[in-house]
Amino acid sequence: MTDDRRWLHQIVGIRSPHFDNDRWHLPRNCLLKLVTAAIDRYGYIVVWRDMSKLSRCSKKCLEAEGVECDCSCMGAHHGGNSSGWFERIGDVVVANLGEITRTAVVYGAKGDEAGTALYNGELQRRRYRVDRAGRQDWPTASRFMCTGCMSARARVWDHCHTHEFVRAPLCNPCNTRHWSGWQPQHGRAPRSRNIDTSYYRWCPFYGEKQLGKCSA
Structure with missing residues (x-):
């Protein structure tokens, strides 16, 4: 809670x-x-x-x-x-x-009918926002390949929960891999940390220990 x-x-x-x-x-x-x-x-x-x-x-x-x-x-x-x-x-x-x-x-x-692209920091150093005004110039996440697995179209925007910066677009299984609330048979990936997390670098404070470790 x-x-x-x-x-x-x-x-x-x-x-x-x-x-x-x-x-x-x-x-x-x-x-x-x-x-x-x-x-x-x-x-x-x-x-x-x-x-x-x-x-x-x-x-x-x-x-x-x-x-x-x-x-x-x-x-x-x-x-x-x-x-x-x-x-x-x-x-x-x-x-x-x-x-x-x-x-x-x-x-x-919301999906994107255009071909997928590789994410290259289009929202780098942008604060995560959920209001319409804050997202009015963002591309949809589904425009890109998932930055975690690189094998599926992304669906949502991931952000650093510690520093609240946008990190990268992810598919649903990669986005929920640390969460144990739903079981795999319900469409979620099993809880696992065995996955590429290099996209964490898109948080501008990634690696700066004095500011707190970037969180999932």
Whole structure:
């Protein structure tokens, strides 16, 4: 829980995340940043939403630019998107609660149809950001080959958790290789440190012991 609180506070930028029993209570206006950061951390995120069946798309909805939505379309009819950082993969209705429909919406990193390139420090010395303004001139991670394994297209942006600088684009298995929360049969690589970590050098403080060791 301590690690989650630190992540929510320092990375997502939520000033006072509140934990109650088994769940976090977060401000509604942080949803866009939370989805962006969670995709970079886990590869995919499932958003559970309860929506009224009587709600209808308004002009505000049609001109929306992110995942925020107050009507039953669940963002499907939004005129914009999340500035290219993630895309809606699919959704499924999981419960019919009378006037309310509960739906699970899956979001993942947005793909790039162009040919893959090798990463050459395009975001070197850039602070990791999850807000739209901070990422407006970033390329999508899927434009590059994964810097960890060099055998798959990257999906997310990795960053140094100690110094908070962008390091390199990674595929989902390489990005989650230090995390033991999900098992390999669920699509995650086994917990392992036997992998090339030379991309850590893209953190400008890599190797400077007095500033703290770069972390995964």
